[in-house]
Amino acid sequence: MARKTSKNHIEPRKTPAQARSAETVAAILEAAARILEDKGFRGYNTNDVAARAGVSIGSLYQYFPNKDAITKALLRRETEPLSAAFEQVGDAPSLVEGLQRFVSAAVAHQLRRPVLARLLDFEEARLPLQAENGALGEVGAKALGRLLSRHGAGRGAAARTASHDMFAIVKGMIDAAGERGETDAQALEARVTAAMSGYLQQMNIIDL
Amino acid sequence: MARKTSKNHIEPRKTPAQARSAETVAAILEAAARILEDKGFRGYNTNDVAARAGVSIGSLYQYFPNKDAITKALLRRETEPLSAAFEQVGDAPSLVEGLQRFVSAAVAHQLRRPVLARLLDFEEARLPLQAENGALGEVGAKALGRLLSRHGAGRGAAARTASHDMFAIVKGMIDAAGERGETDAQALEARVTAAMSGYLQQMNIIDL
DNA sequence: CGAAAATATGAGTGAAAGCTCACAAACGCT
DNA sequence: AGCGTTTGTGAGCTTTCACTCATATTTTCG
Numbered sequence: 408m409a410r411k412t413s414k415n416h417i418e419p420r421k422t423p424a425q426a427r428s429a430e431t432v433a434a435i436l437e438a439a440a441r442i443l444e445d446k447g448f449r450g451y452n453t454n455d456v457a458a459r460a461g462v463s464i465g466s467l468y469q470y471f472p473n474k475d476a477i478t479k480a481l482l483r484r485e486t487e488p489l490s491a492a493f494e495q496v497g498d499a500p501s502l503v504e505g506l507q508r509f510v511s512a513a514v515a516h517q518l519r520r521p522v523l524a525r526l527l528d529f530e531e532a533r534l535p536l537q538a539e540n541g542a543l544g545e546v547g548a549k550a551l552g553r554l555l556s557r558h559g560a561g562r563g564a565a566a567r568t569a570s571h572d573m574f575a576i577v578k579g580m581i582d583a584a585g586e587r588g589e590t591d592a593q594a595l596e597a598r599v600t601a602a603m604s605g606y607l608q609q610m611n612i613i614d615l
Numbered sequence: 616m617a618r619k620t621s622k623n624h625i626e627p628r629k630t631p632a633q634a635r636s637a638e639t640v641a642a643i644l645e646a647a648a649r650i651l652e653d654k655g656f657r658g659y660n661t662n663d664v665a666a667r668a669g670v671s672i673g674s675l676y677q678y679f680p681n682k683d684a685i686t687k688a689l690l691r692r693e694t695e696p697l698s699a700a701f702e703q704v705g706d707a708p709s710l711v712e713g714l715q716r717f718v719s720a721a722v723a724h725q726l727r728r729p730v731l732a733r734l735l736d737f738e739e740a741r742l743p744l745q746a747e748n749g750a751l752g753e754v755g756a757k758a759l760g761r762l763l764s765r766h767g768a769g770r771g772a773a774a775r776t777a778s779h780d781m782f783a784i785v786k787g788m789i790d791a792a793g794e795r796g797e798t799d800a801q802a803l804e805a806r807v808t809a810a811m812s813g814y815l816q817q818m819n820i821i822d823l
Numbered sequence: 824c825g826a827a828a829a830t831a832t833g834a835g836t837g838a839a840a841g842c843t844c845a846c847a848a849a850c851g852c853t
Numbered sequence: 854a855g856c857g858t859t860t861g862t863g864a865g866c867t868t869t870c871a872c873t874c875a876t877a878t879t880t881t882c883g
Contacts, residue, residue: 427849428860447741448656452840463862468842529737532794533655544791571795572788572806579787580780583752586740587779598780598818605813610806635880636830660870671832676872 432470434460436481444522482527489516493550502558510599514592521585548574560612640678642668644689652730690735697724701758710766718807722800729793756782768820
C-alpha cells in the first residue's frame with residue numbers, strides 16, 4: 408500500500424542502489440558510451456547496450472525508465488566535472504590565467520573522448536524538453552562572463568555577447584581539433600588561448 | 616535486355632526526370648528539410664517525408680534508393696552554393712576583404728536556415744562512407760589556406776593548421792549565434808571577422 | 824487516336840528496437 | 854537457517870519504419 412500506487416507493480420528508475428547494483432548502472436553507462444563511440448546513434452539501442460554491459464535488458468530498465476534517461480545520465484557523468492571546472496576559473500588571479508585554466512579544462516575534456524563528447528553535445532540540444540540543469544554552454548559562457556567582469560573588462564549586453572562568442576570559439580576549435588585527431592593538448596591550448604586573446608583585443612575589451 | 620540486368624526489375628534512382636518529376640523531387644527534398652527542422656532526426660522518416668511532400672512513398676523510392684540518399688541530396692542542395700562562394704574568396708584584392716567575403720557567405724548561409732544547417736552539418740560526418748565530394752569543412756579550410764598564401768601569410772603545416780582553426784572559429788561562432796536566435800547578420804559578421812583577425816595577429820601570421 | 828514510356832500509387836512485408844512482466848537468483852538480517 | 858528485499862533474467866509483445874511491387878494514371882509522340 409506504500410508507493411506502488413497505480414496499475415503497474417513495477418516502479419522502475421529505482422533510485423541508485425545499495426550494493427552491486429551500482430556496478431550494474433556504471434556498466435550500463437560505460438557500455439552506452441562505447442557503443443556511441445564506435446557505432447554512433449545508428450547502432451545505439453537498448454538491447455545492444457544491455458548486451459555490451461553484460462546485463463539483461465530487464466536490469467537496464469530497472470534503473471532507467473527509457474532510453475533517453477540513459478543518454479541523460481551519461482551526459483551528466485561526462486559533463487559534470489567540466490562544469491565544475493568552469494565554475495572555478497573565476498578564482499584565477501588574472502584574466503589570462505583564468506582563460507588558460509578554462510581552455511585547459513575544456514581541451515582535456517574533449518581530447519579524452521572526442522567522439523563521445525561530440526555526440527553528447529549534439530544530443531544535449533534535443534534532450535532538455537524539461538529545462539533540467541544548465542546546459543554546458545550556459546555554464547561556460549557564464550563563467551567567462553564572470554571572469555571578464557571580475558577583471559574589469561566589459562559589462563552588460565556587450566560582455567554577454569563576448570562571453571558567448573568566446574565560448575563558441577573554444578568549442579569550435581577544440582571540437583574540430585578532436586575530429587581531426589589532434590592529440591597535442593598543449594599546442595591546442597596555446598592556439599585557443601591566442602584566439603581568445605585576439606578576439607578580446609580586436610573587440611577593444613582588453614588591450615595587450 | 617538493356618540496363619535492368621540483375622534480379623530486380625525495378626531500377627530506382629531514376630536519374631532526374633524530364634517533366635513534372637523534377638517538381639516531385641524538389642517537393643521531397645523540401646519536405647525532408649521541413650521535417651528535419653521541426654522534428655529533428657527523431658521524426659525524420661521516409662513515410663512522413665512522402666506525406667509532407669504530397670507524394671506517395673512509392674514515388675519517393677523511384678528517385679531515391681534509400682533514406683540516406685535523400686539526406687545526401689538535401690545536403691548537396693544546401694551546401695553547394697556555399698562551397699562555390701568559398702572557392703571564390705581567393706579572388707579578393709586583400710586578405711581582409713577575402714575574410715569578409717568568406718564570413719559574409721557563411722553567415723548568410725547559416726542564418727537562413729540555422730536548424731537545418733546544424734543538423735546537416737552533423738549528419739555529414741556520418742554519411743561519407745564513400746568519400747564523395749569534399750566535405751564543406753575541407754573546402755572552407757582550403758579556401759582560407761589559399762587566401763593566406765596568396766597574400767603572403769604563412770606556408771606549410773602552420774598555415775594549414777591556421778586555416779583549420781580559422782574555419783573552426785567561423786563555424787563555432789556562427790553556429791552558436793544561430794542557435795541563440797541571432798538575426799543581425801552584419802553585427803555577427805563584424806564579430807567573426809574580428810575574431811579571425813585577432814587570431815592571425817596573435818599567431819604572428821599578420822600584423823595589423 | 825493509340826500505344827509505349829514515364830510517372831504515380833499505397834497496401835503490405837519484414838526487420839529492428841523499445842519496453843514489459845512473470846519468474847529466478849543473490850543478499851541482508853535476525 | 855529462514856525470510857523478506859533487492860537485484861537480475863530473457864522470451865516476447867508491440868510499434869515504428871524502411872522499402873517493395875503489382876497496378877493505375879499521365880505524358881509523349883508518331
